[in-house]
Amino acid sequence: MSEVIFGDYTISSDPQRLDAARVHHWLSTDAYWALGRSREKQDAAIAASLNFGAYEGSSGEQVAYARIVTDYATFGWLCDVYVDRGARGKGLGTALVTAVRDHLEPVGLRRILLATADAHGVYEKIGFRALESTDKWMALGVQ
Template sequence: MNEDLKHRFYISIDKSKLNIPMIHNFLCSADLAENMPLEVLAKSIENSLCFGLYEDEQQVGFARVITDYATSALLKDVFILEPYRRQGLGKWFVQYILEYSELQTVPKWFLGTKDAHGLYRRCGFKSLAAPEKMMMRFSH
């Protein structure tokens, strides 16, 4: 990422700065929220470690981590708004999250992605070695 861009953008974990309606609109339009009601998204944000990416006071990216801060972390809902893509912000944003001080002792990270495998491989993620050992349950 170009050094000039690093001076234009910053990352914050301050949840009061998050633009929850914008996050909800983006996740729903990108088919990432599966018609999740706004109140459900707000509760998920309340109970996760969240990262906002900003240019001045305008939020241009978001990610959240579901974690116990000790054994595992699930990286979810990562996005950069379209006008800000292809500048290296995504890689910088994900690296910042992975290097966040409170998560340094977490040995296992998980994520799901439809189309950003290349980005996450550059950040050290690999396909599951034994996907047959992973299971999922849907309650609704």
């Protein structure tokens, strides 16, 4: 478990702090990649992932979320990164993803991937780059 302070926020991987109902609401109603996702599906995703939340200092209210699916050896998939609309524009998304990256650094993953339609700049700030050779990658399921 890790914890990082960023301004008035605490970023934590403590699963006991997660507000699963809030995470589900954010993703299923406001995240283009997860619209309509069921609560059961979201709870299963949380249970099978390494999860991070960002919490407002005075209230302890969760204001952001990210999860990573990983084997803790070679590969990770960063997904469901979401910052509450009221907490955006303060660098919290970058701080959250940085905390995920730094938490996993000692493991020595060969690759962490993600997909985004609109936040390339956030991820580029901490070292993510577009894949140079996409012809090797394939997907099974909805494109």
